[in-house]
Amino acid sequence: MEGTQTxxxxxxxTRVIGLGIGEHTRLYCNDDGSFESETIEDLVGYEPLFLSWVDDENDIPPALLRYIKQRYNVRTGFSKTAGERFANHCDHCGVIQGNWYLFEEDSPLTAFIPDGPELREKLSKLKIYSIGIDENLVLDWNFGMGDNDELYFKYCPAKELILPPSDDEYITYADMYKP
Ligand SMILES: [Zn+2]
Incomplete structure (x- = not known):
């Protein structure tokens, strides 16, 4: 997801990006080491998108990491409050845009989680770039659930993204993880 932050x-x-997850299965680890799972599926009239991010860039599959690093000012940087983190940086002055400010629902400043009046208009200024993935990926990404999960696909303009080295709108697991 791409947005604009002051x-x-x-x-x-300045442009800022977030990650997003659509259909997925969550695994929860119990105290005894066993797992429980919950699957969130697209249903008719409901296509959820969960805003997500990572603190460690190694948690992003290599093909996607290369793509976003080439096109956006994202890199592992240092913030006084959070330490070393993968983060957006200002396109103009280069300063780190803290992950908390961009991705936490309690943040008053984030462009990604608008609320209040003109919600629809604010959402229409975000952009979704959708990547089709042939197989399942195993990801350890941070995300919560928010009021906008069911609104992003309704109101944000969305486009298919062709992620190199793939040349169509689907990328295979092997290409996603090719170093
Ligand atoms: Zn700046």
Whole structure:
């Protein structure tokens, strides 16, 4: 997902991105080491999208990491409050845009989780780039559930993204993880 955030340092609008997860199965680990699972599926009239992010860039499959690093100012950087983290940086002055500010529902500043009046208009300014994946990926990404999960696909413009090295809208597991 791509949005625009006003940089807290230079005050200019800068592009920021987040990750998103659609249909998926969550695994929960019990105290005794056993697992429980819950599957969130697209249903008719309901296509959820869960905003997500990672602190460690190694948790992003290599093909996707290469793509976002080439096109956006994302890298592992250092913030005084959070330490070393994979994060967005301002396109103009280069300062780190803290993950908490962008991805936590309690943050008053995040472009990704709009609320209040003009919600629909704010959502229409986000962009979704959708990547089809042939097989299941195993991901350890941070995300919660929010009020906008069922609204992103309704109101944000969405496009298919062709992720190299694939040349169509689906990428295989092998290509996703090719170093
Ligand atoms: Zn800036």
């Amino acid at each position: 940089c807290f340092r230079c005050g200019k609008p």
